[in-house]
Amino acid sequence: MSWQLIARQDVSDTATQRSTRVLLALVAMATLLAGYIYPLTVPEEAATTTATFSTYAVGWLTTLVPLVGVLLGYGSVVSERESGSLLLSLSLPISREDVLLGKYVSRTGLLAATIVGSLAIAGWLVVYPFGTLDLLPYLGFVVLTALFGAIWTGIGIAVSLLVSTKRRALVLGVTVFFLLVIVWDTVVQALSLALEELGITDGELPDPLQFVAGLEPGRLFRRITEGFIDPNAAVDGAWYLSEWIALVLFVVWLVGPLGLAYLRFSGVDLS
Amino acid sequence: MNAIDATNVSKHYGSTTALDRVDLTVEEGETFGFLGPNGAGKSTFINILLDFAKPSDGQVEIFGTDCQRDGVDARERVGVLPEGYSVIERLTGRQHIEYAIRSKDAHDTNPLDILDRVGIRDAAGRKASGYSKGMAQRLVLGMALVGEPDLLLLDEPSTGLDPNGAAEMRRILREENERGATIFFSSHILEQVEAVCDRVGILQNGELVAVDTIEGLRESMGGGTKLVLTLDELRDSTLAEIETIDGVETVASVGDSTIEVTCTNDAKMDIVVALHQAGIEVMNFKTEEASLEDMFIEYTGSRGR
Known part of the structure; x- marks a missing residue:
C-alpha cells in the first residue's frame, strides 16, 4: 500500500522538524497545565474526577488544537506541489489518494499521539493524589479530543489541496481558523448581547440560533463532552441541540472539508 | 498490445x-x-x-x-x-x-x-x-x-x-x-x-x-537531398528562379553567396543548368543527405534550438 510509504516518509520527515515539535509541545504543555491546575479549582467538598476534568480541559483545547492542526496541515501537500517533488511521487505507481491519505494519517497521527500521551499524563495529575479515575468516560474523552485534532489537521490538509502555493495555503488556513475560532465566538457573544439589549431574549439565544452558533467544531466538541462524558454537565434544549446530533455534525466536520477538497484536487491539473 | x-x-x-x-x-x-x-x-x-x-x-x-x-x-x-x-x-x-x-x-x-x-x-x-x-x-x-x-x-x-x-x-x-x-x-x-x-x-x-521512421521522413522530403552551392554572385532574383524548378522544395541563402536547396535527386542537374543559363557560375557544389534538423525546420518552420 503506497499510502503507508507516504505516511512513513512524512512522519520521519515532519517529526524531525523543529516547527512541528514546537507546535506539538504547545498542545502537550497546555494539556498538562490543565491537568495540573484543575484539582486546584475544584471546591473541597466536590469530587475531582477525570470525567469532570473533561469539560474543563475542553476550554484549554478549543483554541490551541485548531491552530496547531491547521499549521500542521496547511503545507503538507502544497509545499511539495509548489516545489515539484509531488510530481516525482506521482510519477511512481502512487496515486493522489495515496498522497492525501498518507499525509493525513501522518499529520493526524502525530497530533493524536501527542494528545493521547499528554492527556494520559494529565489524567494522572488529576487523579493523584485525591481524585478518582473514571476510566471509560476518560478514554472516550481522549478519543474525542484526538478526533477534534483530526478535524483540524483535516481542515489544514484540505486547505493544502485547494491552492497552488504554500503562501496562499497559509493565508487561507489562518483565515479559516480566525473565522471559526476567534470571530465566531465574538459574533455569537455580540449577537446574544444585542438580542438581550433589545429585550427579545433573556440572555440565552433561541434554540434555532443556538443550533447555528453551535455548528462550529469547538462548540460541538464541548457539547458532546458535556452530553456524554461529564456527569456534572447536561445538554438541554430542542432535540437538534442534543449531543447525538452534535456527534453527527462532528463526523461531518471530520470528513466534509477533506472530502470536498479531495474531489477538487483529484481533477486538477498539477502541471 | x-x-x-x-x-x-x-x-x-x-x-x-x-x-x-x-x-x-x-x-x-x-x-x-x-x-x-x-x-x-x-x-x-x-x-x-x-x-x-x-x-x-x-x-x-x-x-x-x-x-x-x-x-x-x-x-x-x-x-x-x-x-x-x-x-x-x-x-x-x-x-x-x-x-x-x-x-x-x-x-x-x-x-x-x-x-x-x-x-x-x-x-x-x-x-x-x-x-x-x-x-x-x-x-x-x-x-x-x-x-x-x-x-x-x-x-x-x-x-x-x-x-x-x-x-x-x-x-x-x-x-x-x-x-x-x-x-x-x-x-x-x-x-x-x-x-x-x-x-x-x-x-x-x-x-x-x-x-514516421527517419528514412520515411527523408523520403517524404522528396529523396531528401540537400545541395549546398557556392556561387560567384547571388542576385536578388536567383532564389526565386531556383524555387520555380520542378522538384525543388526549399531554397535558402545561408551566407554571402552560398545557398542551400532541398530537392529531389533528379532536380539537382536542372538547378545547375538553370544557374549556368542565367550566367551565374557555380564555384563549389556539394550534396548532403537531409538531416533530421532540416526536416524539422521543414515541418515546423522554426529552428529547434
Whole structure:
C-alpha cells in the first residue's frame, strides 16, 4: 500500500522538524497545565474526577488544537506541489489518494499521539493524589479530543489541496481558523448581547440560533463532552441541540472539508 | 498490445489549444522520439499520460490501461522522468532510489547498482537537494530504471546534461531497449533523437504533423537531398528562379553567396543548368543527405534550438 510509504516518509520527515515539535509541545504543555491546575479549582467538598476534568480541559483545547492542526496541515501537500517533488511521487505507481491519505494519517497521527500521551499524563495529575479515575468516560474523552485534532489537521490538509502555493495555503488556513475560532465566538457573544439589549431574549439565544452558533467544531466538541462524558454537565434544549446530533455534525466536520477538497484536487491539473 | 495508444487527445487551457486531436500509437519494443519546438505541447501530452493533467477530450492508454481511470496501474510498468519535478527535500540520492524501489515493490534491486549505472554512486549519501541539475536528472533516470519497466517515459531527458552525460543517457536508453523496454522520449535536440530513435513524431502547435521512421521522413522530403552551392554572385532574383524548378522544395541563402536547396535527386542537374543559363557560375557544389534538423525546420518552420 503506497499510502503507508507516504505516511512513513512524512512522519520521519515532519517529526524531525523543529516547527512541528514546537507546535506539538504547545498542545502537550497546555494539556498538562490543565491537568495540573484543575484539582486546584475544584471546591473541597466536590469530587475531582477525570470525567469532570473533561469539560474543563475542553476550554484549554478549543483554541490551541485548531491552530496547531491547521499549521500542521496547511503545507503538507502544497509545499511539495509548489516545489515539484509531488510530481516525482506521482510519477511512481502512487496515486493522489495515496498522497492525501498518507499525509493525513501522518499529520493526524502525530497530533493524536501527542494528545493521547499528554492527556494520559494529565489524567494522572488529576487523579493523584485525591481524585478518582473514571476510566471509560476518560478514554472516550481522549478519543474525542484526538478526533477534534483530526478535524483540524483535516481542515489544514484540505486547505493544502485547494491552492497552488504554500503562501496562499497559509493565508487561507489562518483565515479559516480566525473565522471559526476567534470571530465566531465574538459574533455569537455580540449577537446574544444585542438580542438581550433589545429585550427579545433573556440572555440565552433561541434554540434555532443556538443550533447555528453551535455548528462550529469547538462548540460541538464541548457539547458532546458535556452530553456524554461529564456527569456534572447536561445538554438541554430542542432535540437538534442534543449531543447525538452534535456527534453527527462532528463526523461531518471530520470528513466534509477533506472530502470536498479531495474531489477538487483529484481533477486538477498539477502541471 | 501497444505501449502507448492515444486516441483523439485534445487539451484546451481556456481559449488556447495545447493539444489538438492527437492520435498516436507507440508499439511495444520501439524507441520513439517525440519532437517539437518548445511550447508545441510535448510535455502536455506526457503529463496526460502521467495523469498530471486531464485531457479535455480523447483518451490515452499505456499497455491497454487507461491513464486517467487507472493511473496507478498504468504507471506500474512504467519508468518516468517527468518535467518540472524537483527532488524530495531531505532525502539522499540513495533514499530516492529506495523510495522508487518500495513504491514499485522491486525489492531485489540494489540501490547502489542503479546509482552506479547512472554514474552518481559517489553522491549516494548526499542530500539530493544539493545535486546539480545534471545529477538530479541522472538520479531521476535511476528512479525510472528501478524494477525493469516495460516502458520508459522521459520528458527532455538530456536537460542539464553535458555532452558526455547525454551520450551516457543514450547508451542507457539503448541498453534498456535491447532488454526489451519500449522507450518514449521527448526532445527538442535533434541529434539525440536521430541517434537512437526507430520512429519520430513531430508536434507543432499541438498538432501531430508527422509520424514516421527517419528514412520515411527523408523520403517524404522528396529523396531528401540537400545541395549546398557556392556561387560567384547571388542576385536578388536567383532564389526565386531556383524555387520555380520542378522538384525543388526549399531554397535558402545561408551566407554571402552560398545557398542551400532541398530537392529531389533528379532536380539537382536542372538547378545547375538553370544557374549556368542565367550566367551565374557555380564555384563549389556539394550534396548532403537531409538531416533530421532540416526536416524539422521543414515541418515546423522554426529552428529547434
